[in-house]
Every structure is written in structure tokens, then in C-alpha cells.
Amino acid sequence: MPTVYGNLQGIRSTQLKQIEALSDQRQAGDRVCSTEFAQSLARLSSTIHHPLCAYINRRGQVIRIGVGTPLQTQLPQSELPRQGADRLSGIRCISVMSHPPDRGSLVAMLKQRWDSLAVLVIPESKRKEPAEIETTYLAHLVPDFDQPWTVSEAMPLEKLVNLELDDLVYDWEKDLRESGFDLEQFQAPTDGDRVLLVGLMTDDTNARQFEDSLTELRRLVDTAGGEVIGVVEQRRGSPHPQTVVGQGKVEEIALQVQTQGANLVVIDRDISPSQARNLEEQIGVRVVDRTEIILDIFAQRAQSQAGKLQVELAQLEYRLPRLRGQGRDLSRLGAGIGTRGPGETKLETERRTIQRRIQLLQQEVNQLQAHRSRLRQQRQQQQIPVVSLVGYTNAGKSTLLNVMTQADVYVADQLFATLDPTTRRLTIADEMTGVRQEILLTDTVGFIHHLPPALMDAFRATLEEVTEANALVHLVDLSHPAWAAHIASVETVLDALPATPPTALLAFNKTDRVSPEVLKQVQQDYPDAVFISATERIGLDRLKQEVLKLLGITIQPGEVELG
Known part of the structure; x- marks a missing residue:
């Protein structure tokens, strides 16, 4: 297992070997570290222009050296000794940074239950070699739920390296144990x-x-x-x-x-x-x-x-x-x-x-x-009109496709339940004349507020199913409290596409889930819209008639059925 890890990009092999050599320097178990070790760690940190962290166990063995801050170089959980709820991990961290311990470093100490966190501060202005440690800090955990750590006053390196750490850790663990403070509550x-x-x-x-x-x-x-x-x-x-x-x-x-x-x-x-x-x-x-x-x-x-x-x-x-x-x-x-x-x-x-x-x-x-363009050309040669279902995610497009065409598209009360466009044939027949009109109904990916540009670009092949359709049915979930904002979001996405069909039909779905008063008001505000419930099969005949009107196809009202 490598002793050096973290952000190693840009570090020369000779520098990496010097950092690895630090793990051979065994430290005293009753001290934070030696003066020589602290100065070597600081010198290498300045050389590579990155923070460095050394992790040392209670026997004085350097088990890991991380390139980065304490938060970025936390030890894998598998390498932390299993301890009781009131025991520390037996690992101390020595970090070289340009500032005193920040909250991220202290949170890392808390989550990994380090014995202590020693920070050797080299301000950015003094990082040119030879690097000099301006001051140091020592942080440890305390039985305080609101702020379970404390940080010492700034002290010179000489004072830090002469602290009797084993006695301090014994006292800190005793305080945690006697107070009944459960460190596992923070895990x-x-x-x-x-x-x-x-x-x-x-x-x-x-x-x-x-x-x-x-x-x-x-x-x-x-x-x-x-x-x-x-x-x-x-x-x-x-x-x-x-x-x-x-x-x-x-x-x-x-x-x-x-x-x-x-x-x-x-x-x-x-x-x-x-x-x-x-x-x-x-x-x-x-x-x-x-x-x-x-x-x-x-x-x-x-x-x-x-x-x-x-x-x-x-x-x-x-x-x-x-x-x-x-x-x-x-x-x-x-x-x-x-x-x-x-x-x-x-x-x-x-x-x-x-x-x-x-x-x-x-x-x-x-x-x-x-490939999809060739498929669309084949459909156009067959002169079968294409209608795309568009709308906000979870508006009910897949449910409507299933009901109208006996498709078996996955349906769930989830956002983005389906991604891949599905096209099914819908036959509308005139019982009196025997005339049958076929159209292709396509279910497309749902839209959402602030659709990521990366998705817009990557899914351009899918979204072209919308741009190449003969007409659109814009399905809206009327039961959603933000349905008006959903309409605006979908229209924004459609406007961003290179070309969309000039004709679109607004269809309000899930009308069975709203009050009669709300439904009546929306019908007055949107007189040209269609109001349906795909699950309850309400208003589907009217929807089919309006779709045919969009396509310029006339079959007498009341004489259509789902084929």
C-alpha cells in the first residue's frame, strides 16, 4: 500500500521519493513529532506548493503522508482502528498549511477521531525556500456537542515538539469517557x-x-x-x-x-x-x-x-x-x-x-x-405524420402513450422515469366511412427547470425527435402547484432547439386530481387547450380530434375510435 497519496499531479519523481522517505522517520510515541521531521515536512510542502499531512500512530510510525489538506487526505475507514464510542483512533495528524486550522480540517479530525491535529503554519508570503514555520497550533476533541473541538493559542515550534502528547491524550480520553460523550454520534x-x-x-x-x-x-x-x-x-x-x-x-x-x-x-x-x-x-x-x-x-x-x-x-x-x-x-x-x-x-x-x-x-x-435521421426519412416516405409528446418531467407522457397505443413503456411517479424516445403507431378509424388514419406518436424525454446544457448537447439526437415531428402535444400536469412555471420552462427549452414544429396543442393532464373550481378557471384562461386524464381515460376522444386538426386531417367529431 503506498504511503503517499492525494493530489500527486505535477509532483516530480524525485520530490515524491523525498516525501516517501519521511515515512521511514519513526517518531517518539510521547511527542507530537521531532523538530527535524516538522521542518522536513514544511520544506517539502513549500517545494511542491501543496499542503502536506503526515499521519502517525501511537507507536510513532508514519503510516501515511497525504498531499492536500486534512479534509482532502483523510485516511480510509479501513485503516482507522476500531474503537469504542468514547475512544480516540490512536492516530495523530501533522499538517503544513498557510493558515490556522480551518473548519474543514477540524471536521476531518472529528469524523476520524484523531488523537490530535497539529498545524504548522507557513504563510503564503514565506513559502519560498528556505521555508520557515511561523507558528503552530494543536487541536483536539472535547465533550461539547455544539463545538466538539478546541484549538490552542499560537505557539512556537519548539513548544509544540516538547509537549508530552501521551499524557495529554490520556487526559482528553478520560474527559470524553467520564462525560459520557458519544463520539459515534458524529459519524x-x-x-x-x-x-x-x-x-x-x-x-x-x-x-x-x-x-x-x-x-x-x-x-x-x-x-x-x-x-x-x-x-x-x-x-x-x-x-x-x-x-x-x-x-x-x-x-x-x-x-x-x-x-x-x-x-x-x-x-x-x-x-x-x-x-x-x-x-x-x-x-x-x-x-x-x-x-x-x-x-x-x-x-x-x-x-x-x-x-x-x-x-x-x-x-x-x-x-x-x-x-x-x-x-x-x-x-x-x-x-x-x-x-x-x-x-x-x-x-x-x-x-x-x-x-x-x-x-x-x-x-x-x-x-x-x-441513424435516427434515416428512420425519420423512412417514415416520411411512408407519409405517416408524426406527433411528439413533450412536457415537464412526470407530466404523464408515457402513461398517455400507453393508453392511446397499448404500448408498454415504463411508468412511475418519478422524475425522468423514461429517457429513451418511444414511437408507437396510433390508428384512428371513421366507423361510417371505414377510413383509417394512422399517425406515429412519440414519447420524448421530460424537461425540467434549468435543463443542464451538457444534457441539451448530449441528447441532441433524442431532442431531434421533437424538431422533426409534424406537430407537438405539450402535456401539462394540472395537479402540480407550479404547472404555470412548468409551461414556461418547457417553452424555454423548445425555443432553444434549432427548429420546432409550428403547431402545438396544449393538453392539461390529471384533471381528475384538481377541484372543479380550478379546472373551470383554467378552462377559461386556456380556451384552446384540451383537458384530459390519461389514467381515467377522460377527454381522449377530444384529444384525438384536436391532434388530427393540427395535422390538417378531418374526421367528423363523434365518429372516431381508438384502433
């Missing part, structure tokens, strides 16, 4: 994603939009397989450029993560890679945004080969700019939200390799476009 469960949502209401968002967006994010997390255990909200004029929310709110989030056992924070907006890294360093757990949740759902839902390659392309394009500086995060196993899809083995490769993979996937998507 996040490992069975699944326990999610803390963070919503930011800015000046360009009203209260209703804000609440609707958070409610939808909760459903997205649920669909992705996570468990929402709490929500943190903040109102400010605009997002903080470095941490999205204000510093005080970051500390509140970090505290809730500790007390509620969250292992994932989801921000209800798109955030930059640097914002995600800054938040992770201060909060102590993974931070993802709304787009990553949607991509994760797509990765779970993709069934066909075409769907899988489009999802992989979207994920790689999204993650490529986020690879820089992730360090050991790149080696995490795909076992939670944001880690499914193309597989971490692809993400561990060099950026150039990933770019080549993206180029290959784009070529395959282009081939998929060409």
Missing part, C-alpha cells in the same frame, strides 16, 4: 446518501419560485436514491462568488452536517468547480449541485445503448472542468449520488484521455443522429 451512516439541501433565494427569485424549486430538488434527490434529512435556506442579493452562501451560513451548514450525520450537501443551483471545492474544504463532506443530481438520475435511468452513451457524454463534459484539484476524490468508488455513470476509472485518467473519450462519444452521437 455519518455509510448505508446510502444522507442529504442536506441548501437553497439560496436571490433578488431575481420570488418566494413561490424559491419554494417550488426546493420542493422539486427534494424530489430529484429522492429519485436519485438519497434521503433528505434537512434543509438550510438563505436570502441574499446574489450568490457569494466563493462559497455561494455567506460565511456564517457555511458554518451553520457544517454544524448541521455534523449533528445530523449528513454525508452529502446539495445546492439548489449550478455552482462552479471552485465554489464546490471551497465548500467541501469548509463543510467536510461532498458538495454537488442541481445539475449533478439530474445527471445522476439520467445515469440510473438510461437503458438503451444510445441512452447510455448520451448520458456518459453529458457526465464527462460536466465533470472535465471539475477534475482539477480533486485529489483523492477521483479515486472514490461509485456508490452514491454523483458517482454513477461512466465509472471512476475513466475519471482517473489524464485530461487528454478524457477529452479523446468525449470526442469519440460525440462521433457516436453524430452516428446516432444519422
Whole structure:
């Protein structure tokens, strides 16, 4: 097992060997470390321009050296000794950083129950060789639920290395044991994603939009397989450029993560890679945004080969700019939200390799476009009109397709239950004349607020099913409180497509789930719309008649039936 890990990119082999040599320097069990070891660690940190962390057990053995902050280089759980609820792990961390212990480092100490965290501070202005340790700090855990750690005053290196650490650790463990303080209450469960949502209401968002967006994010997390255990909200004029929310709110989030056992924070907006890294360093757990949740759902839902390659392309394009500086995060196993899809083995490769993979996937998507284009040309030659069902996710498009065409498309009360477009033949017959009119009905992927640009690009082959249709049926879930916003979101996505059919029919679904008063008001506001219930088969005859009108086909009302 390698003794050096973390963000090794850009480190020369000679420097790496010097860092590895530190693990051969056995330290005294009753001291933090020797002066020579601290100075060597500091010198190498300055040389490679990265923080360094050394992990030492109570026998004085250097078991690991991590390139990165304490939060970024936490030990694997398998390497931490199993201890009781009131016992420390028997591991101490010595870190070289440019500042005193931050919250992210202290959270790492808490989660891994280190004996102590010693920080050797070299300010950025003094990182040129020869590096000089300006001051040091020593942090340890205390039996305080609100803030379960304490940090010493700044002290010179000479004082730090002369502390009798074994006696101090004995006293600290005794305090934890006698107080009945349970350290395991701060350990996040490992069975699944326990999610803390963070919503930011800015000046360009009203209260209703804000609440609707958070409610939808909760459903997205649920669909992705996570468990929402709490929500943190903040109102400010605009997002903080470095941490999205204000510093005080970051500390509140970090505290809730500790007390509620969250292992994932989801921000209800798109955030930059640097914002995600800054938040992770201060909060102590993974931070993802709304787009990553949607991509994760797509990765779970993709069934066909075409769907899988489009999802992989979207994920790689999204993650490529986020690879820089992730360090050991790149080696995490795909076992939670944001880690499914193309597989971490692809993400561990060099950026150039990933770019080549993206180029290959784009070529395959282009081939998929060409294949679907040929299929559409064949349909056009048969002169069978095509009608595409579009709408917000979970509006009932697949249910309507199943009811009207006896299809067997997967249906569930979930966001993005189906991804791949499904086309089925619908025959409408005139009983009096015996005239039969065939049309092709296509179920398309659902839309959502702020559909990620990466998905728009990767799914262009799928979305072309919309652009090449003869007419659209825009299905709306009338039972959803934000149905009006859903209409606007779908229209925004359609406007972003290169070309859409000039004719569209607005169809309000799930009318059986709303009050007669609401239904009457919406009927007055949208006199040209159709009102149906796919599950209860209400209004389907009227829907078929209006579809034929869109296509310029006339069959007398009351004389149509589903063939």
C-alpha cells in the first residue's frame, strides 16, 4: 500500500521519493513529532506548493503522508482502528498549511477521531525556500456537542515538539469517557446518501419560485436514491462568488452536517468547480449541485445503448472542468449520488484521455443522429405524420402513450422515469366511412427547470425527435402547484432547439386530481387547450380530434375510435 497519496499531479519523481522517505522517520510515541521531521515536512510542502499531512500512530510510525489538506487526505475507514464510542483512533495528524486550522480540517479530525491535529503554519508570503514555520497550533476533541473541538493559542515550534502528547491524550480520553460523550454520534451512516439541501433565494427569485424549486430538488434527490434529512435556506442579493452562501451560513451548514450525520450537501443551483471545492474544504463532506443530481438520475435511468452513451457524454463534459484539484476524490468508488455513470476509472485518467473519450462519444452521437435521421426519412416516405409528446418531467407522457397505443413503456411517479424516445403507431378509424388514419406518436424525454446544457448537447439526437415531428402535444400536469412555471420552462427549452414544429396543442393532464373550481378557471384562461386524464381515460376522444386538426386531417367529431 503506498504511503503517499492525494493530489500527486505535477509532483516530480524525485520530490515524491523525498516525501516517501519521511515515512521511514519513526517518531517518539510521547511527542507530537521531532523538530527535524516538522521542518522536513514544511520544506517539502513549500517545494511542491501543496499542503502536506503526515499521519502517525501511537507507536510513532508514519503510516501515511497525504498531499492536500486534512479534509482532502483523510485516511480510509479501513485503516482507522476500531474503537469504542468514547475512544480516540490512536492516530495523530501533522499538517503544513498557510493558515490556522480551518473548519474543514477540524471536521476531518472529528469524523476520524484523531488523537490530535497539529498545524504548522507557513504563510503564503514565506513559502519560498528556505521555508520557515511561523507558528503552530494543536487541536483536539472535547465533550461539547455544539463545538466538539478546541484549538490552542499560537505557539512556537519548539513548544509544540516538547509537549508530552501521551499524557495529554490520556487526559482528553478520560474527559470524553467520564462525560459520557458519544463520539459515534458524529459519524455519518455509510448505508446510502444522507442529504442536506441548501437553497439560496436571490433578488431575481420570488418566494413561490424559491419554494417550488426546493420542493422539486427534494424530489430529484429522492429519485436519485438519497434521503433528505434537512434543509438550510438563505436570502441574499446574489450568490457569494466563493462559497455561494455567506460565511456564517457555511458554518451553520457544517454544524448541521455534523449533528445530523449528513454525508452529502446539495445546492439548489449550478455552482462552479471552485465554489464546490471551497465548500467541501469548509463543510467536510461532498458538495454537488442541481445539475449533478439530474445527471445522476439520467445515469440510473438510461437503458438503451444510445441512452447510455448520451448520458456518459453529458457526465464527462460536466465533470472535465471539475477534475482539477480533486485529489483523492477521483479515486472514490461509485456508490452514491454523483458517482454513477461512466465509472471512476475513466475519471482517473489524464485530461487528454478524457477529452479523446468525449470526442469519440460525440462521433457516436453524430452516428446516432444519422441513424435516427434515416428512420425519420423512412417514415416520411411512408407519409405517416408524426406527433411528439413533450412536457415537464412526470407530466404523464408515457402513461398517455400507453393508453392511446397499448404500448408498454415504463411508468412511475418519478422524475425522468423514461429517457429513451418511444414511437408507437396510433390508428384512428371513421366507423361510417371505414377510413383509417394512422399517425406515429412519440414519447420524448421530460424537461425540467434549468435543463443542464451538457444534457441539451448530449441528447441532441433524442431532442431531434421533437424538431422533426409534424406537430407537438405539450402535456401539462394540472395537479402540480407550479404547472404555470412548468409551461414556461418547457417553452424555454423548445425555443432553444434549432427548429420546432409550428403547431402545438396544449393538453392539461390529471384533471381528475384538481377541484372543479380550478379546472373551470383554467378552462377559461386556456380556451384552446384540451383537458384530459390519461389514467381515467377522460377527454381522449377530444384529444384525438384536436391532434388530427393540427395535422390538417378531418374526421367528423363523434365518429372516431381508438384502433
